Amino acid sequence: MKMLHLATILLTLSGVLTQSSDWGVKYPDKPIYAVRGFSVSIPCSYSYPTSNPNIQVTQKLWCSMNSNKGRCLDPTYVYNSASNTKSDFVYVGDDKSDCTLLIHNLQFSYSGEYRFRFITDQPSDRYTGDPGVTLQVADLKVSLIRLSGNGTLKQGDSLNLTCDVKCTHSSSQFVWSKNNEQLNTSGPVLHFPALTVRDSGSYTCTWKTNETSGFKMISLQVEGLTGENPDHWPIWIIVVLTAGLIFIIVAIPAVIYNRR
Template structure:
């Protein structure tokens, strides 16, 4: 008895029905991303419809809407052709486009349908600027070396980029910006983007270079302030010394007057020579008083009366 065994050759079938995707794609937000893709099918089939779907909004074999691309719907996405090139262009990609993408094609045969599974993963990130410097601790000062790198937070090397300083383009296309001996003039806000895609520009990264020596303007201001303080202090010191010098004679005069008025008048008069003579005369007169007999007192009284009348008459005749 003859037995016929039919062997299915997956390799042959796979060669006839296949979709080839690129490796995972790391994309910068705002850029244009092309998914390079090719597909094959048996020659007796004719392509009727091609589809691209995202696994964020679809599942399985891309049987359901919505589609990223539908050749019959003629949407905004661009599809190359319907023969073997299934590359897809996504313009101005953003984080919402991060997903797994699969390609599906339908032929004119009833069983001529195929979906490439698994698909290709796209990861969308913002560009960023990172810094590497020679000084590990503290601030960066003139003379230090500094390296700025334009990076994506996913695998993949950037080819050409555009650097900006304070929003103005810099003639530098390498992803790495190197300062061998940085100066204070290099301070500023740095950003980068993909070449010819300013929509991918990163957030600004501030570089501040501390000028240890200080700028001439700052030095002049400091010296001027110091001179002003010194002159002001000198003027105040001179005025204080002058006021103190003028105050000292006045205080001496006031002390002299106070000592003069504080001396008793009696003491002042008793120190005069005339006062001493008067005092001595009084003492002589008082010491010459004697008690006389009665007769002598009467004689003396008569004599005084005669003298008074003589004096009086003299005055009248005059």
């Protein structure tokens, strides 16, 4: 009995109770990847003996192991429910079982391991989820790769637009759109076997996972065979065509009337 009591004291002093399966924190099994400048949601759930009505969660904490040397006990928490400080780290969970963390305006420095810790109103009842969850922040890039032609893009040239994020994720999806209209294609590569002037426009690649998304845009301007884009005719051509059309509308009925 004395040895068991001593073991319980040691576990309590460590700040991590493991003597009961009712206590725990669950994170995603794999690292979470996200795009710099965007937001990410880190799913998280926690448990404690809810059968005991005397136990109430009084404080929720998230720590970055970049600033905590091996233990989530230092005061430099990225989130602390006891503080009103506003930051990029927002707790969107509850006091029962959800400990989800939302991070805005992601930076490379946010990459690392994160752990959730909760404290109850019972002096010896507190728990830290160890090991935590790993976040990796990367850049999203859209590259233009010429397959034929050089210099200014012209009709008949071929190229690929490639969407690249430096990570691999089983739930990754790539969605392409042109001028804010979604294209019927998927995958990280958008292929143009032979460009036309109608391919000119702004293209956006959106990268999505279950936890986050990010996008990057690139513009294409394709010249016609004469160096003119018929979708953007000079004003003088539009004026001449309009005047000619008005003349035809007015003149032809007048000629028919005079012949009568």
